[in-house]
Amino acid sequence: MSTNLQAYQDYLVKEKNYSPLTVRAYLDDILSFQEYLKENSLTLEEVVYPNIRNWIVILVEQNMSTTSVNRKVSALKSYYKFLLKVKQIAINPLLKHKSLKTAKKVQIPFSEKELQDVFVENEYPIDFEGVRNRFVIELFYTTGIRRAELINLKMSSVNELQKTIRVLGKRNKERIIPLLDCTIELYKLYKEQRNHLESIKDDEVLILSKTGNKVSESLVYRLINDYFSTVSKKEKKSPHVLRHSFATHLLNNGADLNSVKELLGHASLSSTQIYTHSSLAELKKVYQDAHPRNKK
Incomplete structure (x- = not known):
């Protein structure tokens, strides 16, 4: 690894507090660009935007998804900003670059009925795995945490x-989320079953496997996929859909956007607003019922 790239890696870890996986992804994307430069006898310092645009065209012609292309360019843009900061280059060739437009995928949350059914229609034996599985589903739906956070x-x-839970989110940002009484009761039951495990490799870890x-x-x-397959025919059944359901159901039932933002651990409201489209049907109903011009 070059000296500049090693310094950039240290910058991502120590100053940006990025996770090891994120750092690895950034470095892989930059290394792939450096391969392109090597093939075209170019150096980072002499690159101009048309060179990068040509690289983007090659990626697209390789049938790489728009999201993946944008991710690679974003990593490269970050690297060039770092090189500018340490005065390795005088001009960032990606300064005015605009990301490729991507088709927005509508994330369909589970309905409130599906969430009710997942607790009723499935069997949760009073043993370690049964209690743990129910507790995991409960945690996802009542806190909106990410899979990695759980x-x-x-x-x-x-x-x-x-009656709170402390969660370490992205970029080591900590947040406190309130817990419902039903979640606390499940936690106590889970803790009791957890204590009966024959061996525990790490006493500090909350959610364990049976080993x-x-x-x-x-x-x-x-x-999550297995349990929700019994109550939902939606194509995607994942922890992220549960997080989406948590946010959508809160908004549908009167929670304000700022509160949901804090609970989800988002840095800005724009990240939270992607969940509001699911509340549009509910908003239309409220509007139709409440607006004086619609009264007969």
Whole structure:
């Protein structure tokens, strides 16, 4: 790895607090661009925007998705901003670049009935896995946390007395989320079953597999997909859809956007606003019922 790239890696880790996976993704994207430069006998310092545009065209012609192309260019733009900061270059060739337009995918949340049914229609044996599975679904739906956030929860994250849970989100940003009484009761039941495991590899980890290890991302995804397959015919059944459902149902039932933003751990309202489209039908109904011009 070049000296500049090593310095950039240190910058992402120490100053930007990016996760190891994010850092690895950024470096891979930059290395792929450097391969293109090598093939065309160019250096980072002499690159001009038409060179980058040509690289983008090549990526598109390779049938790479627009999202992936934008991600690669975003990583490169970040790298050039760093090189400008350390005075390795005088001009950022990507300064005026605009991302390729992507078709927005509508994320369809689970309905409130599907959420009610998932707790009623499935069997949750009073053993470790049965209680854990129900507790995981409950946590996702009543807190809106991300899959990675759930996996990294500690026993100390839950405060039974204050009925809150401390979550470490993206870029190590911590937030406190209130817990419902039903979630606290499930937590107590889960904790009791957890104590009966034969061996626990890490006492601090909250959500464990039956072998006492921290659960994997694939196990959590499979758990949600399997349980919701019994109550929903939606194409996508994942932890993220549960997070989406959490936000949508709160908005549908009167929660304000700023409160939902804080609960989700979003840095800006624009990130939270993607969930408001699902509330449009409810908003139309309220509007039709409430507007004086619609009274007969």
